[in-house]
Amino acid sequence: MTADMPRHEGVRWRPGTDSQGADPLLRVRNLSVTLPTRRGDIKAVDGVSFDVLAGSALGLVGESGSGKSILLRSILGLLPGEARVSGEIYLEGQELNALAPKQRAMSRGKAISVIFQDPMTALNPVRRVGAQIAEGPLVHYSLRRSAARARAVELLSEVGIKDAAEVARRYPHELSGGMRQRALIAMALACDPKIILCDEPTTALDVTLQKKIIELLKKLCLDRGVALLFVSHDLAVISELCDFVNVMYAGQFVETGLVSQVIANPRHMYTWALLRSLPPVDGPRVAPLSIGGLPPDRLHPPSGCRFHPRCPVAQPRCTALPYNLKDVGQGRRSACIFGDAALPVPQEESGVAR
């Protein structure tokens, strides 16, 4: 895929279905994660399926507790020991859970890498930045130490750090927050991965820095044809970076599709409410509206559509109809009963409290 071509053109992306043609880079099928707690089991992720094609960027958006981070960690194999995972995860056509631990270790770091949320805790405080970046290539490409160091410096300058050679000799606490995040990106790119999983990597940064980091990430991934799976609660960040978005609510996907279409024309009331809660940048000044009610109780999720207790246009049948993520055309899917066409505008804003 070349850099000057929009990534979604010519890409047949059909979320949740078997894609025809080439195998997707990452294919997740019917993935569920159950976390046992003292009060009962929590189904943090409830049967999600999606594909990430090579070189494309998929965003996962949802509020805190929607299960998006757990989903990401389950792909990486980073869940606590008591978590129960079911479903299949294929990386380049290979079932990850079926791989021997040794092969899986090789796929980690090389085919798949990660950028964590907090750049302070994601770097080892007592090791020099350059050594940490060099470690992946050192291990995976059996480079000599000097060659790996040179690669680390090269990567650091690629992520926009001046005096890369000098910065490589510093310790993480001697770097600013933005530099640390850049160093993490360099680390994630060190072994030329095919896909990078990002767990809200810009949340700990201020807005101007956020923009710079997003642009850097976008540019690097386009140049190298690296796919992204980007988890965030921030629809704005996802719209800037990703081609596709999956909206997650209470462990399920409620809407999926091209970012531009989802934002312009949401097909699920949760997405609609989420968009309404963002202050508009231009146009008439309207106070942003928060979503009424409480986030769902994950121990005893609501019946039917899990959003119905907070939905401004909920119908009686919404409490009973089983979850069904159906095709609504243009490669989009929605779990809302109104998803087939434009959503009804709520009569009164009572369900959507200020």
Added chain:
Amino acid sequence: MTSITDGELQPQPLAAGDGGIDATPDGAIRRRRSAKLIVGLGILCIYVIMAVLAPVVAPYNPLAQQIPDALAHPSLHHLLGTDQLGRDVLSRIIYGARVDLVAATAASVGACMVGTLIGLLTGYAGGWLDVALTRVMDMVQTIPSFTLLLVLLLVLGPGARSLVIALIVTHWVVYARLIRGSVLTLRSQDFISAAWLAGLRVPRILLRHLLPNVGRQAVTYLASDIILAVTAIASLGYLGIGIQPPTAEWGSMINDGQDFLSSNWWLSVAPGVVVVLLGLGLALVSDSFNERKDRL
């Protein structure tokens, strides 16, 4: 995200006017600490020089007996007199540094290495390995350490080598617990997850990523642990089951001199003072290490 730099951890330079109130005690503490460190290191240096340069510094062969000269009082020939076999006490004390210091260091460093490795492994691996090794640690700690030492020495037989082994067996547990606890909190941190995700092997994660984070604690404890080892070696020598005569060893020298306390008290007191002084030097050094650790 504000960066945590050195500047935030250290007292900010005070603006003129709002007084050196904060600065003065801090400066005083720092001076006191460096005084401690200097005195402690000075004492240790004397001992190390004694051990290394023993053949040069010692006026006599520590094993040479001169029965006619037995139990001589301190004089210009024998600064600390002679023992019941006419051996020069000063020379024996100087050569004793070789035995006590080397054995204590070997035992503590050995225990530190064994304990740190086991602590890293159990803390990181968890599971049955952790449970099993933690139970072993419990068992070692339930037995009073001196009793365990005595039993081990009886089994292994006397001598410097069995002494070091026995000390390692009784001392590694504290290191292992210390390191295991820190590793437990570190292993869930993102940078350890990241190292694992990078496909690194377990030994590399343990030694390159976890050890640099916890090694300092082990070394800090090591400084105070050597004192325990020195006293243990001297005590066992005193009891006659540690390092065997005729090797010059402080504990057995104290024991030998005991019979002549009324006439030649320095025979016991001199090696005793030597042991106490070494303990003091080590304590001063480990103390200033501890305080420094608190600040970092």
